[in-house]
Amino acid sequence: IKSRVGAQLTTVVLGCLIRGDQPSLMLRRRLDRALELLEENSQAVCILSGGQGAGEDYTEAWVMEKYLLGQGVEPDRLFREERSTNTAENLRFSVQIQREQGLPGRLVIATDGFHQLRAVLLARREGCSQVYSLSSGTPWGLLPCYWVREWFGMAKELLLP
Helix, strand or coil: HHHHHHCEEEEEECCCCCCCCCCCCCHHHHHHHHHHHHHHHCCCCCEEEECCCCCCCHHHHHHHHHHHHHHHCCHHHHHHHCCCCCHHHHHHCCCCHHHHHHCCCEEEEEHHHHHHHHHHHHHHHCCCCCEEEEECCCCHHHHHHHHHHHHHHHHHHCCCC
């Protein structure tokens, strides 16, 4: 990523399932990809985006922050977005934080590969012109289910903007 977009960037990690105060495997993979980027780009910052879902004791953003702090990321590089309940809100509220805090305009979205197209389209809808993808790995056995889910999500975004 560094050679492609430079060090001045804002990464947004899209939340997903947490287990107690720990990220699920899928969320940990997203966080690990963001961690790689943060380690390669000392000026990069990260918005951790995810509210508190049904049955969750904490916000996804809080759990993500806890995980990255435990990996040695400096607290002043992390920003929490804790209101969102879906991908559109993840990006809307994260872009608001990016603008309010004067964070770098280049946006890198860390999520699963199957989710990237919709995430990039939603970021562009929020007025972001420089949007890049940072895909985490998804277990092969889960891909068919998630691709079908994502097709419905794309249809919703395209038909009901």
